[in-house]
Amino acid sequence: MPLAVMPEKPAPTVAIIGLGLIGGSLALALREAGEAGELLGCDKQADAVAEGIARRVIDRALQSPREALAQADIIVLCVPTMAAADLLADLTQEAARTGSSAIITDVASVKGGLEARMLAQHGCVPPRVVLGHPIAGSERSGVGAARGGLFRDHLTILTPAENTDADALADVSHLWRAAGASVVCMAVSTHDRVLAATSHLPHVLAYCLVDTLARSPHGDDVFRFAAGGFRDFTRIASSDPVMWRDVALANRGALLEAIDDFAQHLITLRAAIDAGDGDALLQTFTAAKTARDSFSALQATRGRS
Numbered sequence: 567m568p569l570a571v572m573p574e575k576p577a578p579t580v581a582i583i584g585l586g587l588i589g590g591s592l593a594l595a596l597r598e599a600g601e602a603g604e605l606l607g608c609d610k611q612a613d614a615v616a617e618g619i620a621r622r623v624i625d626r627a628l629q630s631p632r633e634a635l636a637q638a639d640i641i642v643l644c645v646p647t648m649a650a651a652d653l654l655a656d657l658t659q660e661a662a663r664t665g666s667s668a669i670i671t672d673v674a675s676v677k678g679g680l681e682a683r684m685l686a687q688h689g690c691v692p693p694r695v696v697l698g699h700p701i702a703g704s705e706r707s708g709v710g711a712a713r714g715g716l717f718r719d720h721l722t723i724l725t726p727a728e729n730t731d732a733d734a735l736a737d738v739s740h741l742w743r744a745a746g747a748s749v750v751c752m753a754v755s756t757h758d759r760v761l762a763a764t765s766h767l768p769h770v771l772a773y774c775l776v777d778t779l780a781r782s783p784h785g786d787d788v789f790r791f792a793a794g795g796f797r798d799f800t801r802i803a804s805s806d807p808v809m810w811r812d813v814a815l816a817n818r819g820a821l822l823e824a825i826d827d828f829a830q831h832l833i834t835l836r837a838a839i840d841a842g843d844g845d846a847l848l849q850t851f852t853a854a855k856t857a858r859d860s861f862s863a864l865q866a867t868r869g870r871s
């Protein structure tokens with residue numbers, strides 16, 4: 567058939583399981599892009615669903631995640647990491663039983679536990695499962711914080727396996743591009759190691775710093791006199807504690823390595839301060855400034871400030 571008269575693939579029906587910051591933002595982005603057919607939603611909290619309907623984030627509520635297997639082309643699990651593993655296990659088992667060909671993908675911040683669950687359950691990650699992770703978000707939670715532009719000019723990482731269906735990978739990639747993101751593929755182990763260093767460690771450090779100061783007898787004064795630097799460094803300590811407990815436990819190995827590397831460097835820096843070794847301090851601070859400036863330049867080329 568000549569290309570010009572090829573029928574266009576209809577926009578997929580997308581089911582969002584977990585109507586929070588990420589699920590709500592993805593639904594809004596797809597609606598704004600006109601790239602979803604019907605948008606279905608499901609959440610264990612009834613008020614999240616009610617708000618999702620009221621704000622036209624979704625078109626229709628599902629009573630349970632399993633209903634999505636028969637009604638959606640693409641199911642996106644947008645729940646905390648541990649809940650995502652349980653849902654993925656249940657939905658893939660049910661899909662095998664019913665013969666559903668729905669594509670299942672997710673947004674969880676750690677991929678290793680989900681992959682391991684699939685290997686234990688099915689011996690492989692099923693061909694219609696494409697694990698993913700948008701590298702965009704905020705310290706806020708819930709559908710009330712959702713916005714359609716959240717993923718614009720950000721990356722989404724997908725971690726396809728050797729047996730992943732090519733059309734499932736293409737459809738999930740298309741979904742994220744429609745939401746404004748650029749898609750990159752990598753191995754699950756690479757994803758978890760890189761994100762441990764760039765995302766999970768900074769969150770642990772921010773929580774740890776704020777908690778250390780809050781516990782100090784002078785905590786009230788410290789916060790009263792804190793400036794912009796403190797605010798910038800610690801914004802992410804306002805993130806959801808349950809989500810970050812899940813992330814820390816799910817990425818235990820890679821996160822411990824990142825913490826150990828950091829702790830070693832901090833001890834070296836402490837020794838330089840103790841010894842009055844200004845040259846060592848200058849060397850570290852200069853190298854860090856150069857690296858941070860390059861990061862800012864990279865962000866600027868991607869349209870972010």
Ligand SMILES: NC(=O)C1=CN([C@@H]2O[C@H](COP(=O)(O)OP(=O)(O)OC[C@H]3O[C@@H](n4cnc5c(N)ncnc54)[C@H](O)[C@@H]3O)[C@@H](O)[C@H]2O)C=CC1
Nearest residue numbers: 584586587588609610644645646647674675703704707708
């Ligand atoms: N917050 C962020 O900046 C980012 C978060 N992520 C990942 O996205 C996922 C969702 O995070 P957020 O949207 O921030 O969380 P959120 O707390 O805003 O939303 C999660 C929603 O899932 C619902 N939920 C929990 N368990 C459920 C279950 N078993 N069935 C149905 N609904 C359930 C909750 O009621 C809540 O409405 C997490 O896995 C997180 O690691 C990924 C990128 C960025």
Ligand SMILES: O=C(O)C(=O)Cc1ccc(O)cc1
Nearest residue numbers: 675700701702703704705802
């Ligand atoms: O608030 C921020 O700046 C974040 O770092 C958002 C974020 C949180 C979790 C992720 O898995 C990815 C991005």
